[in-house]
Amino acid sequence: MDNRSTAARKRSVWRFGVPVVCVAAGLLLGATHGVSGGGEIRRSDAPRLVDLVRETQASVDRLSAQRDALAGQVDNHHGDSPGTAAALAALTKRADALAPQAGLTPLQGPGLVVTLNDAQRDAQGRFPRDASPDDLVVHQQDIEAVLNALWSAGAEGIQMQDQRIIGTSAPRCVGNTLLLNGRTYSPPYVITAIGDATAMQQALAAAPLVTLYKQYAVRFGLGYTEERRDVELNGYTPPVRMKFAQPIGPLGY
Missing domain, CATH: 3.30.70.1880 (Protein of unknown function DUF881)
Structure with missing residues (x-):
């Protein structure tokens, strides 16, 4: 008699406990869906600063290679007229003279x-x-x-x-x-x-x-x-271009 009473009590606990657990799980899933908006709560593809720096460096490498290729095309095309060749030679001579002061040559x-x-x-x-x-x-x-x-x-x-x-x-x-x-x-x-x-x-x-x-x-x-x-210093290799530089006045401002 005692064994049957014990078994009945166990069945009663399972009978009411299982629905309660299911209802709680459903509420938890519903709350999670509402918070996430249907997406992942912890996304692994969120951008990080280190990743952005690496992407920027890859872009710099790609653009540097493109720059070198275009510079090679410019160097191979000096123009057809003697006047163009003379002007290019004068600019090149001036650039070579200024290169050490600008840090473009080894030292x-x-x-x-x-x-x-x-x-x-x-x-x-x-x-x-x-x-x-x-x-x-x-x-x-x-x-x-x-x-x-x-x-x-x-x-x-x-x-x-x-x-x-x-x-x-x-x-x-x-x-x-x-x-x-x-x-x-x-x-x-x-x-x-x-x-x-x-x-x-x-x-x-x-x-x-x-x-x-x-x-x-x-x-x-x-x-x-x-x-x-x-010591020995390298020459500066990236392009030197000042987009917003302006001549300084006689008083320095």
Whole structure:
């Protein structure tokens, strides 16, 4: 008798429990559909900043190849008239004379190599406990501070990674990577300058933002080195075109 009562109670629980579970599942599915609008709640194809940078770099590579092909066509077509050939020769001669000042040709000489790097873990694989993520990486302002100090010391030419820095170059930090002329680089960041190494080191020592970076390097383990040696700079290869440049007036404005 007791066994039959127990079995009856179990059947009663299943009889009422199963419909309740089904109703709850239906309500959950309905709420999910209403929130998502019929689409996926967590889409895996959402664009990320890193993906956008990679797509931009691929576009730059494609356009660079197209530019080189068109430049080759222009070089092979000098015009039919003697006047056109003479004008082209004069422009080419002038461009060749200005190329070294614009940083378009390679340069060799004594100089200084400055290397900046993100913080590295210690022997136990740890970072300082009180460090935030921003304290452990090289920032755009750190790179700009070094570049400005080198220029102020009279550097004849500067190169960052494998690219020559000219007046229109603009290093930009994207996350923990560097974007320069459509190409991305990871640390360490190597800045190479030709000029008076002593004057450049003095300018770096006097630059407030460089001094602040050195303090962070000591506190949080960021990398910073200066090396005096003979160096060689590449010539700037991307096209040089100023779309909005205007002549400066006699008073500079």
